[in-house]
Ligand SMILES: NC(=O)c1ccc[n+]([C@@H]2O[C@H](COP(=O)([O-])OP(=O)(O)OC[C@H]3O[C@@H](n4cnc5c(N)ncnc54)[C@H](O)[C@@H]3O)[C@@H](O)[C@H]2O)c1
């Protein structure tokens with residue numbers, strides 16, 4: 205074939221893709237600040253690969269399809285990898301994975317199924333760790349696959365990187381390869397702190413890990429919650445390693461490396477597809493981000509026979525999960541007013557499928573965040589939706605900024621009631637100063653009051669509260685208990701029966717507990733735990749309402765800020781009147797037992813898994829907390845006990861693995877009774 209067979213527009217497009225991808229590589233690998241979301245990058249790579257497949261003349265050694273990563277920065281010393289550190293090819297659906305299996309078997313001339321190792325694909329940074337005579341000598345990034353950066357000082361600060369191998373019998377030279385990543389919880393904490401301190405915010409855990417590792421001051425790295433997971437070896441001298449990949453990893457584990465607990469051996473490609481499906485369901489619940497599954501031919505001799513192409517081995521494939529970040533257009537910004545008057549900017553987006561759902565709104569947090577992002581209306585933005593977390597605008601694709609992009613103007617006056625919007629110095633949040641004059645705040649206060657963890661009024665949904673307030677039937681929380689059947693039945697989509705149900709639910713809700721009532725009042729910074737501590741300390745509402753800020757600070761976990769909000773709340777005449785009105789309407793509770801009486805589970809952490817048959821998860825949690833226990837959401841090594849119900853499978857296994865005591869539902873109920881909890 206000759207050059208002139210390639211149509212000009214195809215050649216130009218290829219060149220354009222080269223430019224886009226090279227720029228993206230630089231931003232991603234060198235600056236740790238990608239502008240494009242990964243899916244967008246992957247689409248462009250795909251497009252270039254397809255062009256190159258059609259017109260092989262377009263393939264050049266410097267094509268982004270032929271290369272791994274990017275050449276390293278100059279601040280760190282360069283390291284040459286004896287065995288190149290490659291990337292992985294990607295599959296995006298079952299067919300592409302089957303196609304991979306077909307290619308493997310064709311090449312091996314194997315009519316039989318090939319065994320694969322299945323590992324979650326951690327989303328972090330590839331690392332090479334060189335051990336000489338069992339001692340960590342050097343840690344290097346992948347770089348462009350041949351040349352990486354020496355980041356030994358930084359990597360040494362990571363707890364899960366062994367500085368010395370366990371066991372005596374170790375190879376003279378052992379190069380371990382793995383991923384350094386930041387667990388989700390650590391990432392959330394880091395960003396939250398950065399947001400408060402006005403420091404750099406990372407787009408996702410991968411970027412945070414990359415940025416943390418490439419610090420010139422290793423004391424900074426030491427502060428970051430990084431972990432290592434080993435997934436392979438490079439150079440090995442003076443030892444024979446097992447002939448199956450999964451066995452090699454188990455050996456690494458004995459030498460002191462963490463390996464992934466979800467790892468599995470699949471006997472054929474169908475089992476791989478099933479594994480991918482299962483992990484896809486588990487993905488949100490894992491404590492770290494994964495962006496797919498890596499399937500590797502498990503036999504090392506077969507891996508050797510298969511070899512590799514320019515940028516990836518032929519014996520491995522990454523089967524990606526649906527993206528958690530996508531690009532879309534910011535159409536407009538609206539300002540919502542919350543229960544405490546906080547004015548939150550909400551981005552209206554051109555609908556985009558991300559993280560498994562179609563997203564058309566995302567939070568922009570506050571005024572500072574808008575400034576930090578430098579975002580304008582009309583911009584192309586990157587939206588991230590991971591798990592249950594509210595979708596967020598994480599960055600702006602500046603290269604796509606339109607000439608007519610408009611600044612976002614933060615309102616001076618509440619968009620709902622027109623009262624001035626005020627900000628307290630040192631606080632990022634701006635608030636409507638209208639208090640309960642503001643119907644937005646009133647609606648939110650009533651919704652909160654009626655919510656499940658508060659007064660738990662069955663059937664009083666958000667829409668109904670909006671209707672009641674908008675129709676002028678409801679002006680305060682206590683007004684709920686004066687609603688009449690006729691008023692409720694007269695609303696749109698309501699009838700006699702549903703009206704009666706609501707009144708019955710309201711009646712039932714009057715029988716409550718002091719902690720729930722305190723939480724329901726919606727005092728700023730008073731969540732469930734604080735409400736419980738306040739109730740336990742003061743025993744009843746009277747003494748609490750009289751308490752000074754100083755008195756309040758004696759309560760467990762109550763600092764000056766919370767003490768101030770609580771005292772301020774109870775000093776308002778309006779609040780006092782509301783409380784009186786609620787009691788007049790029949791809201792009641794029994795006083796709490798006060799004092800530092802022994803709490804059977806004080807200081808222990810419990811995990812509630814799945815749904816118990818007779819208790820809801822939140823009830824179980826309430827009961828445990830009454831006994832002084834902290835309740836955790838997932839199973840970790842420092843958890844003491846797990847309460848298991850139907851559907852608790854994976855957590856249960858994890859608990860057993862960690863040697864944590866496990867109880868079933870009946871034992872749990874007995875246990876609560878023994879400890880004097882009425883069920
Ligand atoms: N947004 C951007 O502008 C931009 C630019 C460049 C690259 N990228 C993204 O980076 C990725 C491509 O980069 P890449 O070459 O690092 O490939 P990759 O991240 O898709 O796959 C290779 C990497 O997977 C990691 N990995 C995790 N678990 C593993 C396991 N169990 N076994 C083996 N490896 C494992 C290793 O670090 C390895 O280097 C793509 O997802 C692409 O979207 C994005």
Ligand SMILES: [Zn+2]
Nearest residue numbers: 618621636642
């Ligand atoms: Zn208002």
